[in-house]
Amino acid sequence: MSYPKQNVLLIEDQDLDAKVVIRSLKQVTGIRFDVRVVKRVSDVESTISDFVPNVVLADLSLPDSQCDETVRRIMNMQIDAPVVVLTGIDDELIDMTSMEMGVQDYMLKEDINPRSIKKTILHAMERYKLHNMLEDLANKDSLTRAFNRRYFFNQAQIEFERAKRYQTSLSIALFDIDNFKMINDEYGHLAGDDVLKSIVADMLSIVRTVDIVARFGGEEFVILLPHTELEGALVLANRILTEIAGKKVLAAGQAINVTLSCGVTKFSNEMNEFKDVLNLADQALYDAKSNGKNCVMS
Ligand code: GH3
Ligand code: MG
Ligand code: MG
Ligand code: MG
Ligand code: MG
Secondary structure, eight states: OOOOOEEEEEEOSOHHHHHHHHHHHHHOSSOOEEEEEESSGGGHHHHHTTOOOSEEEEOSOBTTBOHHHHHHHHHHTTOSSOEEEEESOOOHHHHHHHHHTTOSEEEEGGGOOHHHHHHHHHHHHHHHHHHHHHHHHHHBOTTTOSBOHHHHHHHHHHHHHHHHHHTOOEEEEEEEETTHHHHHHHHOHHHHHHHHHHHHHHHHHHSOTTSEEEEOSSSEEEEEEETOOHHHHHHHHHHHHHHHHTSEEEETTEEEEOOEEEEEEEOOTTOOSHHHHHHHHHHHHHHHHHTTSSSEEO
C-alpha cells in the first residue's frame, strides 16, 4: 500500500514542540507529510480554507483555549479529517472525554517518535474512513447517494421538535418525477436509474448544506428545510423544477426531458406530529399533478 502526500494541520503554540513533531514526521518512511502549523484554535478556520488537511494534530493548551474546551471547539468546526490530540497532559478523564467527542486518538508528546506518529496517523485515517463509510451505508440510498427514508424521518423528528419548541420555521418539499414510468419504458430502466442520480445531484447543488435531501420512495424525493418559511421553500422548489425542466438530463448516453412536480408545506403550531406536515405536502403534490404536472403547489 502506498500513501501519497498527506496534509497535516498541527495546532501547537510552542515552537519547540512543533519542531519535535515536524522532525518526527520528516523521518517517517513511506509517506510524505506537508505540515501547516497554527498556534490558536481561532486560526484554524482561515487556514483550512486554503489548506485541506488529511489529519489534524491538536495540542490542548493553547493561548485561546484549554483542555477539553479545545477539543469541543475543534470538533464543532466539522473539519472533514480525523483529529488526534497531541498533548503533554497525561489525564485519563480528558482522554476519555476527547474520544467521546469524536477524536480518533489521544497521544502524549513524550511518546512521539517517527514510528509511533506514523502508526497513530495511519490508524486515525483508517478509522475515520471506515466510520464515514459505515455512516453512509446506514444513512444513504446506494443508487443516488441521497439520504434514505429512515435517516430523513430521524432528522425530520428532531427538526420538528426544535421548530415547535423554539418557534422557528420549518418547511418540506416533496417531489415526484412526472411520467417516470414512460421514461423507463422508452429509454430503459438503466436510463431511469441515471435520471434519479442526476436529479439528486442537481438538488444537492441547489440546496444549502443544512437542508436534508432524501429519497423518499422509488422516484419520490423530499427536502427538509430547517429555518425556512413557506416563501423560501417555494422559491427553492421552483428553482429545482426550472433547473431540471430547462435542460436535457444525460442518462445512459441519451438526452432526456425530465420534469418534476412538487408539494410544499410549512410546519405550523397546530400540527401535533411531523406526519401532519408530510400529509399536507402529499396533498399539495397531488394538486400539482392534477394541475398538469411540472409545477409547485402548497
Ligand atoms: P406521475 O407523473 O403521475 O408521477 O406518473 P409516474 O409514471 O411517474 O408514476 P408512477 O408512480 O405510476 O410510476 C413510478 C415509476 O417509477 C414506476 C417504477 O417502475 C419506477 N421506479 C421506481 N423506482 C425506480 C428505480 O429505482 N429505478 C427506475 N429506473 N425506476 C424506478
Ligand atoms: Mg500548548
Ligand atoms: Mg410516484
Ligand atoms: Mg404516481
Ligand atoms: Mg411520478
